[in-house]
Amino acid sequence: MIDIHCHILPGVDDGPLGMEETRQILAEAQKAGVKTIIATPHYSHGLYENGMVGQVFDRVKTEAKNYGIELYRGYEIKIHQYPARMPDDYRDLDLAGSKYILMELPFKDFPSYTFDLIYQLQINGFYGYYCPSGKMQEACR
Numbered sequence: 001m002i003d004i005h006c007h008i009l010p011g012v013d014d015g016p017l018g019m020e021e022t023r024q025i026l027a028e029a030q031k032a033g034v035k036t037i038i039a040t041p042h043y044s045h046g047l048y049e050n051g052m053v054g055q056v057f058d059r060v061k062t063e064a065k066n067y068g069i070e071l072y073r074g075y076e077i078k079i080h081q082y083p084a085r086m087p088d089d090y091r092d093l094d095l096a097g098s099k100y101i102l103m104e105l106p107f108k109d110f111p112s113y114t115f116d117l118i119y120q121l122q123i124n125g126f127y128g129y130y131c132p133s134g135k136m137q138e139a140c141r
């Protein structure tokens with residue numbers, strides 16, 4: 001089983017508070033039969049450029065091996081925070097090097113550029129999107 005949307009990095013946005021809680025998540029995932037997890041912290045400028053998230057990711061990747069779980073890098077992108085980001089810029093934000101990206105919209109809003117962004121992503125080589133929220137699921141139909 002593969003978990004493609006997991007906030008498992010300790011101290012990073014929606015992730016657990018510390019490594020002990022991360023170990024609990026890994027233990028539960030192992031018990032459930034998960035063999036692969038894609039860590040998907042929210043993409044945020046600054047956090048990623050200063051290398052902090054990369055260091056935390058590397059620690060959790062090492063820890064995950066103790067549970068027989070392979071950890072890969074991904075992101076959850078709040079597209080409304082990056083309306084000017086061009087589709088080509090999404091290439092470094094994919095799920096584990098795939099052609100899939102994980103997008104999130106505001107809970108109640110539906111930005112007018114959403115469909116255009118999805119279209120632009122398609123013609124730039126992305127063929128799949130994972131849409132976790134209700135509004136995003138509507139956009140992806």
Ligand SMILES: [Fe+2]
Nearest residue numbers: 005007014076
């Ligand atoms: Fe999420």
